[in-house]
Amino acid sequence: MTAADARVKVHGLFIDGTEVPAASDEHLDVLNPATGELLARISHATDADVDRAVRSARAAFEAKEWASMSNRTRARLINKLADVFEAHLEEMFTLETANNGRSVNETRAQISRLPDFFRYNAGLAIARRDAVIPVDGNYLNYTVRTPVGVVGNSTPFNHPLMIMVKSLAPTLASGCTTVVKPSEYTPLTTLRLAQLFVEAGLPPGAFNVVTGLGxxxxxxxxxxxxxxxxxxxxxxxxxxxxGSLAGRNFAHQTLELGGKTPVLVFDDFDVDQAVNYAAFGAFIGAGQTCICGSRQIVHERVYDEFVEKLAAKAKTIRIGNPVDPSVQLGPVVSRRQQNRVLEYIRIGLEEDQARLVAGGRVPADPALANGFFVEPTVFADVTPRMRIFQEEVFGPFVSVSRFATEDEAIAMANDSDFGLAGAIRTSNVTRAHRVAARLKCGIVWVNDHHRLDPASPWGGVKDSGIGRECGTESFDQHFETKSVMIRLDDAPFDWYRDTASQRRLN
Incomplete structure (x- = not known):
């Protein structure tokens, strides 16, 4: 270990409102993906550490301070957390950019939205109502919803704060508590947010963080x-x-998994705008998004022009250290991920024999040699039988395919094990609705990409997962529903004396 390494901060776990050491002295290195330098070290939590965190979350869930908190008091607290988060945005921009390598402009644009997720769910906490249900007979039937309990949350490296917040906001607003395991690559902003929230008044144990390997x-x-x-x-x-592990205990589940987003470009849409959206959808976040617009399916009449212009666009994107505001594309998160993208470039060239029209290499700039960079890569003449059409790459990598008819385009779009998102480029409003209805996915963007809102449900079908984040759908999934049936008739009841005269059993 060098003297510089010795000065690197070693993070413990965050349990019961404070940083604590793990049971094991094993640590994991956290690297800056732009430089390969050591940023921090984190604890590798053991089974005993996880058990301690879950017990802390359970105790907080059952504690009178949390369990008896009124909806309006809870909403005020959640709004306070949003304010604290907002007050520390500049710190979060810097820390997240250093940790996951996303350009600071992208990070700023994304994280700035996140306090609103707490405010939206605070509103749901106040607005929630249980139902009174009309039933047959002289009965009053109503429902009572109660928080499910402790939520376990495993978050990825690509959008550390955003994806964690999509779960954390409804978890806390509903009255649940949580244990979060962030990606071992990008744990730093999650650890910091937990600390800030406890300092802001969140009861200890409501938000715990355990770090380690999957x-x-x-x-x-x-x-x-x-x-x-x-x-x-x-x-x-x-x-x-x-999912199978959690299923053994019959835990509720929300799983947002892989994707291979098809983008259908029709010939009535402006090609330059289609190319701009294609570059945004494919290369934002260095392509490390589950909804990366990685399959551009383009009408034959504009196909050649689209390919030429997308290749040219990709070559103009400025690659570099993401802390520089002029940089448009940072590194992927790790050497392992860089090697994965490079392997798919080899597959595209050698196995699939697709036509490489842009990128396909590690940047030649020696200043970037220690980072995990890959050029924005575009393959053309890709068919549905090719691996690069079917398999998720998770990097700055896009394929372009040709179609002749609307039915052919939809068939190609749906020819995938995944079903998270899809996108349509058309000026024909009738076609937009018609095609959106036929795409087998959970999210569709028309003439846009990568947009979400705290109120809009987010999730997929098929191998892209189950359940929904955001919206009332996510908030409601944090409750158990109890049905209460009250008989409103005082007449004597004795089934076994009056069996013949009974007209209703159920």
Whole structure:
């Protein structure tokens, strides 16, 4: 270890409102993906640490301070958390950019929205109503919703704060508590937010953070019997593994998994605008998004022009250290992810024999040699049978395919195991609605991409997962529903004396 390494901060776990050491002295390095330099070290939480965190969350959930809090008091607290978050945005921009390598302009634009997720869910906490249900007979039937309990949440490296907040806001606003396991690559902003929230008045134990690897710490959290709801954003295989573990305990689940977003470009739409949206959808976040517009399916009449212009656009994108505001594309998160993207470039060239029209290399700039960079890459003449059409790459990588008819375009779009998002480029409003209805996915953008809102449900179908984040759908998934049936008739009842005269059993 160098003297510089010795000065790097070592983070403990965040349990019961304070930073605590893990049971093991094993630590994991957190690197700056733009430079390869050591940013911090984190604890590798053991099964015992996870158990301690879940018990803390359970105790906080059952504590009178939290369990008896009125909806309006809880909403005021959640709004206060939003204010505290907003007051520390500049700190979060800097820390997240250093940790995950996303350009600071992208980070600023994304994280600035996040306080509103808390405010929206604070509003839901005040507005929530339970139902009175008309039923047959002289009865009053109403429902009572109660928070499910402790929510286990495993978050990914690509949007550390945003994806965590999509779950955290409804979790706390509903009256649940949580244990979060952030990606081992990008844990720093999650640890910092937990500290800020407790300082702002969130009861200790309501928001705990355990750091470590997925197969160890993540597995221990997913299978813990104290978890009432399991939330994961990650790869489809991770969803299958952790979903089956949580399923053994019949935990509620929200799984937002892989994607291979099709973008249908019709010939009535401006090609230059289609290219601009394609570059945004494919290369934002260095392509490390589950809704990356990685399959551009383009009408044959504008196909050649589209390919030429998208290749030219990709070559103009400025690559560099993401802390520089002039930089438009930062690195992928790790050397492992860089190698994965480079391997798919090899597959596209050698196995699929698609036509590479832009990128396909590590940048030649020696100043970037220690970082995990890949040029924006565009393959043309891609067919549905090719691996680069079917498999998620998770990098700055896009394929372009040709179609002749609307039915052919829809068939190509739906020819995927994934179903998170889709997009349509057309000036024909009738076509837009018609095609959107036929796409097999959970989210559709028409003449836009990558837009979300706290009020708009977010999630997929098929191998892209189950459940929804955001909107009333997410908030409502944090409750158990109890039905209360009250008989309003005082007439004597004795089934076994008056069996013949009874007209109703159920």
């Amino acid at each position: 197969p160890t710490t993540g597995k221990a959290l997913a299978e813990h019997r104290g978890i009432a709801k399991w939330v994961l954003t990650g790869g489809t295989e991770a969803g299958r593994i952790t």
